[in-house]
Amino acid sequence: MNTQPLITTTEAVDKAFYIIFGISGVALLGITVAMVYLVWRYNRKRYPVPLSQKDHNVWLEITWTVIPSILVMVMFWYGWEGYLSLRRIPDNAIPVQGTARMWSWLFTYENGKTSDKLYVPVGQPVNVRLNSEDVLHSFYVPAFRVKRDCVPGMETYAWFVAEEPGSYDLFCAEYCGVAHADMITTVEAIPAAEFAGWLAEKPSATAAGKGLLQKHGCLGCHSLDGSPMVGPSFQGIGGRQVTVVANGESRTLVSDRDYLEKAILDPGVEIVEGFPAAMPPYAGKIPEEDMTGILDYLVSLTGDGSSVEEATEDEAEEANKPEEEGLAEEPTAPADAEEPASPAERGEALAAKNGCLGCHSVDGSKRVGPTLKGFWGSERIVTRDGQETTLVADDGYLIKALREPSAEVLQGYPPAMPPYPGLSDEEIQDLRSWLETLK
């Protein structure tokens, strides 16, 4: 592996720092001492009249032009040399895809495994290929002195190598909106063997299945540990008896593979009793293979679900979960110890966070955009492709209005609303629950 001694990014950058700080320190000291000395030495009390009226000296000017020029060229050179080290990816670097979005990170490994923390093997270079799904972000790991912007529509990269095992902060360094400061995760440097094991966990149905649930945002509303969230928990969902309401009639059935598939693709038909009809239909949204994986996993969650063998291996991810929820939904929520807020409350917080209330009132008054009072289920006259259409404010309409507001513009209002592609499906459901309360 190690064909030649590897210069780490930290070493490359720190060299430039030492040289520049060294030269600068001497210069600063010199200037400060000279200034204080001159002010003291030639004080008017001592010399009521200046000793001379010298006003130029060509050689001095040349000297203090040439010497700084040489010094800054030295600094330039070391800065550039270090930068080149940052840009030259070692041949044996492991590629990882890093996706930034408002306001979280997603890392995808070569074998398709995803994670919201960046797991890397100690001692081996990692090349993170960066992109962004929405606005500018910046991938920044202070410990390794690397930073690179994530630009939508463009791939950038940053490589580094972790010499010591440990957990290193990973920040977003380019301002990206209200939760910019929460877009923090970690680089988890683990011994190579452990990393290989972690990476190979994919075959494990549980981890893969859980990864899929994470990827498609299921865990935003459904817990794995039995605790109620927006939707019912997945604990024991394989073969559990569920009571559902369909067309106003409730009946009890067994949650089998067919039921689960139906419930995912078209959840509005049968609603689990006691839960809001909040889930969006996923028909056409989940690729076939992912669907199979999800169903395999869900069916496997039987009994009390004290969850089979995954307890240990998922510790890291479990530990991370509350934090991630805090990010996505309630940046200002005081503590995760509290009861989870109701969907409507979360929706309200979301509306405040995303600035909805700047344009939409909740009391019926007209602002830049239409009021949200009585929004849900109301008839809307919209202009689509220059033609007026009447439709009802339902799930589909809400999603479209948030993700692509310019497609259907409400009559009498300017097409002023920006799209909110960053809103997850769960968040839209929360918003919907809140909107329903605004009668």
Place this chain on the structure above:
Amino acid sequence: MSEEHAHIVQYKTFAIVWIGLLILTGLTVAVAQYNLGAMNIWVALGIATLKSGLVIAFFMHMKYESRLFQLSLFAALAILAIFIGLNFFDVLYR
């Protein structure tokens, strides 16, 4: 002040310049019909520069103004060229 009686340009001069401008316009349209590859844009820009030179020198009296005016114009255009040119260190090498 002396400059109040600055050069009065003759009607004839203007007319000649105008005819020159029209000819150059025709020329630039004509040249655009031929595929010269990347040269097209440079030829078009060259002719446009010639035309703008005529407008500046005669219509805008720059030919009769002092060195200060000419230097300032040069500085402004040079800065614009720098602003555009330096960008290509990024654009061409990305």
Place this chain on the structure above:
Amino acid sequence: MSDVRTTPTSDRGFFDEGQYPGIFAWLLSTDHKRIGLLYFWCIIAFFCVGATLGLLLRLELFAPGETIMSAQTYNATFTLHGVIMIFLFIIPGIPAAFGNLIMPIQIGARDVAFPKLNLFSWYLYITGAILAVTSLFTGGGPPDTGWTFYVPFSAQTSTNVSLAAVAVFILGFSSILTGLNFVTTIHRLRTEGMTWMRIPLFTWSLYATAWIQILATPVIGITVALLFAERVIGTGLFDPAQGGDPIMFQHLFWIYSHPAVYIMILPGMGVVSDIIPVFSRKPCFGYKAIVVSSLAIAFAGSLVWAHHMYTSGMSDMAVLVFSFLTFIVAIPSAIKVFNWLATLYEGSILLDPPLLYALSFILLFTIGGLTGLVLGAAAADVHVHDTYFVVGHFHFVMFGGTGMAFFAAMHYWLPKIYGRMYDKTIATVAWAIMVIGFLILYISMKIVGMQGMPRRYYDYVPEFTSLNQLATVGSWILAVGLVLMFANIFRGIFKGDPVGDNPWGGASLEWQIPSPPPMENFGEEDPVVTHGPYDFTKAGIL
């Protein structure tokens, strides 16, 4: 200089010679001194607002998590702090206020070349300022983009960025017109004997600045106009989905905003170059070198914008070129510092408040400049870019540099304009408090930035807490110094002891006329200049 004294019609000079009654004497005046004071007071007012916002930001960062405001409010607050401080305080600060007050007198002119345009510039400034404030309360609420307005975020956010963009456009226009006015004034209205090599260095610095204002400011105009168009009519020139390139926005933005840094700092250097000789009773050392370096900074400053973009995803070739050019610009600044120090050598130095502020400029600007070298070096910049190190750096340059120079100018020239002197002891105490608070505040920021704390962070990881608290405490000390300094200045303006025409013993023209200056600065006859601006022997000071 020949005797340019006239019998003043009133001992309150131009204050008693308004053309219109009451408030209109100010609002309709085309006199450069009145316009200068209009700017001065507006700028001071906006500085106080901006500083208050800064203190609130520091307070929020006193502890991790929510301290006094929500994240959205915080983001709007730092945006506003940046926009106000940059567009309403630093950029117009010295040129529009002291440039207007002093520059025409320094070259022996009775006014600027286009007095009505000058007044119009002020109205544009006020219009822009009002629009910027209006954007807080209208549309989608206060802009939350940061003063850099980077796309795609600025094109997507629902807050009132569009109006803020219009405000910036108008403020830019105001800046352009002031620059245009000054260049023409300096070329056309120098009095007899005021050769180019006899122009005071302050005026020289304004000349260099004015050229940047003219040639760079239009670029920010088109940039914010394009942002406006992108938001309002969807012309996605920077939108990747429409083939645009978000990085081009950054290029355009910094093509203006980097030279703008020199619009901010050059006049400050001019102030220092004028003050140091007077309080050393020695000609400014290397006058020509300083003139050339001002012009060199103005030119070379236009070539280095992309050093703000090393991590942006632009090409490595661009990093190489811009890093190299950036280090070139460092040299003229260094030359100025050495020449200032050489001016002190063998002088007769009086440590009055203007000199103290000027010396703190040298110290703080040097620290800011040297940390700028860290940011210019490609590798080092990658680590500290967009961290608190940058925040610390530009506050050293902008506040420690331009801010201190502004205060130096205030202590140096306000006695001339108002004819009254502040309390020098209090001014010195305030100065000491400010410098101490300043160093605590911004050095903490630099260290926390070196440790990796990104800027524009509403919340931070616990290991950054102690330095953030130290910085916040520093901000309080700094605030105490500021309040004391302003209180002393205001008291001095209204109640101070009258000063003579030449309280500091200056040799340039503004010290040869009465304090406050009369309406057209000079009597019936224009002054005839016979010696340089720092020739204390010929001026009869020595």
Place this chain on the structure above:
Amino acid sequence: MSGHVHKDYTGAKFGMWLFLFTEVLLFGGLFLLYAVYLARYPQEFISAGKELNVWFGGGNTMVLLTSSLFVAISITALRRGAKTLCLRLLGSTIVCAAIFMVNKYFEWSAKISHGIYPGSDHMKEMQPGEMVFFNLYYLTTGLHGLHVIIGALVIAWAMILIKKDRVNADDWVILENAGLYWHLVDLIWIFVFPLYYLILH
């Protein structure tokens, strides 16, 4: 120099030129983007450029060049004391401006009726480079059109002053400056025309 009454012609002209530099730099931002995007999407720019009508663009070029001629001559005319001729020439200039704008109106509405305008569905189906081309086209010609209107207003204002004899054979710097502004409008178009309408036909 004796203060108040004196009028500095060179200074006034110089100030105007400085202002024109700012206008050049303002458009410079758009030309910069044009250059960058042309380098990135040469083929798309060519295919999109074919959608523009050379006759509209060429006709407008002639109109503007001619109007510039009128303005240039009008200054000579005024200085020679031919006030009526001067006013007629300036009037013709404003007519030229109107022709230009009407032309532009037809050109834009033809494009818009084909569904080519910022944010349209038709645009969304285009290649990214073509979208950039049309967005730039609308912004550049739009900003230029705005300058045509402002220029025409400035000329009209100069005409009023000439009628009132406030601007005359001895005091003509306002007309000179108005003319400079108008020529700038022409200058910009001299570059816009080949860059947008003639990019390889």
